[in-house]
Amino acid sequence: MLRILFGGVGVVLLISFANVANLLLVRAETRETEMAVRTAIGANRGRVAWEYLKETLLLGLLGGFAGLVFTFACIRILIAVDLASLPRLADASINPRVILLVMAISLTGGLVIGIVPLLRRSGVGLVETLKQSGQSGMRSRDRRRIQSGLALGQMALALVLLVAAGLMLRSYWALLNVDPGFGDPSEVLSFRVSIPPSLIPDIEARALAHEAIARRLAEIPGVESVGMASSIPMGGGGNVNPFWVDGSPPPEDGPPPIRRHKWLGEGYLETLQIPLLAGRAFTWDDIHQRIPGAMVSESLAREYWGSPAAALGKRVAVQPNPVRWHEIIGVVADVREDGMGQDPVPMVYWPQVNLAFWEGTTEENVQTWRTMGFMIRSTRTGHPDFLRIVREAVWEVNPNLPLRSVSAISDLMANSTAQTSSTLTLLMVAGAVALILGVIGVYGVIAYAVARRSREIGMRIALGADKETVMKMVLLQGFKLASVGVAVGVALALGLTRLMSSLLYEVKPVDPATFAVVAVGLLVVAVLASYIPARRAAGVEPMEALRVE
Secondary structure (H helix, E strand, O other): OHHHHHHHHHHHHHHHHHHHHHHHHHHHHHHHHHHHHHHHOOOOHHHHHHHHHHHHHHHHHHHHHHHHHHHHHHHHHHHHOOOOOOOOHHHOOOOHHHHHHHHHHHHHHHHHHHHHHHHHHOOOOHHHHHHOOOOOOHHHHHHHHHHHHHHHHHHHHHHHHHHHHHHHHHHHHHHHOOOOOOOOHHHEEEEEEEOOOOOOOOHHHHHHHHHHHHHHHHOOOOEEEEEEEOOOOOOOOOEEEEOEEOOOOOOOOOOOOEEEEEEEOOOHHHHHOOOEEEEOOOOHHHHHOOOOEEEEEHHHHHHHHOOHHHHOOOEEEOOEOOEOOEEEEEEEOOOOOOOOOOOOOOEEEEEOOEEOOOOOOOOOOEEOOOEEEEEEEEOOOOOHHHHHHHHHHHHHHOOOOOEEEEEEHHHHHHHHOHHHHHHHHHHHHHHHHHHHHHHHHHHHHHHHHHHHOHHHHHHHHHOOOOHHHHHHHHHHHHHHHHHHHHHHHHHHHHHHHHHHHHHOOOOOOOOHHHHHHHHHHHHHHHHHHHHHHHHHHHOOOHHHHHHOO
């Protein structure tokens, strides 16, 4: 993400420098005669160089200061609207290091841009400068080619940023339309409760304490259901262990199959509204009786038995010696445990309490978890008083149990897409700035070309050219300039967008639709930017244009 951010900032800086360079090239052309005369009457090279540099350095400093003010205002606005998709936004500030960096970049840019006219006029004397000062001079044509090159470079870089923003937008849209595997996450509050051995040494007593908390939470007015599991979807954590299937021989060489495991209490599926595709879910009676049962996810059932219904009654285990089989009593829909952008993982579900579960344990050995995640479905989720009531309900069971990682499931889902949404936001801002600067660049080049060709345009009109023909001529010039820039930008984007493939979801780095929309959009915007100069050209009065020189 940082690589994308710095790349976007760098592209905007390049486009900005190109715009300023274009403007200063125009100004330098108007001052070449003045500088040649200064040299002729005794000004040394240092004095002439300072005349060029002082203006660009001052512009750089003023531009850097204005940028800092604008950045500060934008940060305040983003914080005021509470744009949660940008991580650590509240900590963003403009410190002395940022100020020094911005000013250093601004001065460097001003210095580089100021040196260009010096290099262009190096070794050119007064007589030659005066000869080339006409509108048809070779150096004017060279300068126009440079200006056109800078403008098409701006369009190319703007296209790269806009294509990247378009790809991220399509990825984000795809993430928003992904089925997480459970229903209405905004009504589910989740948190973790950890019972240390020093507080409740007995393993079975700890399991009973977790059950008591779940039952007490279910009694809160407005609570529809309460679920309990060893991990919360998209909340991090998870347990990965070997997985053995009855009738499926283990591999002769190498490790056994590895699957994700989760331990449940009653009400987990109902609370998260995870569809039960076949069989039934665990109950508190199953847990009290220590039944050797299990549930599996749909993808795991299809992998081994072809369908959810066929998986019922099959036996699975986590240890081969001595093997203790657990019968599959239910099959549930797949859940995106690791985030909206991650595929569902095959999952095995076990009762909260098991006997002789791990390899090397005896029949009387009880296995349970010290830390459990609780999920509460209620329309009161998000209300300020609801969390207080939930805490008090937990403390009624044991006043020494803190609630950790308190969050709505919808917030966990949003956090799983935070990288995509924040990258999208940054690229959209950079792309918008790049587009505006690119359009300004095209407008400036076309407007300057019209101004330089006003005598020619006046003669065309005097010889019978109508306004529509003149407008088409100018618009065609803008279209050709933008077309070359778009073609170069497409070539750059084809290579550079591959670097962001890890950030994309269900979108290829070379997406024809995104490239086509951005390319056509840029061409349309560039032609619109050429419309005002074209209209101005069509309104040239022949006699006034001929009097210019």
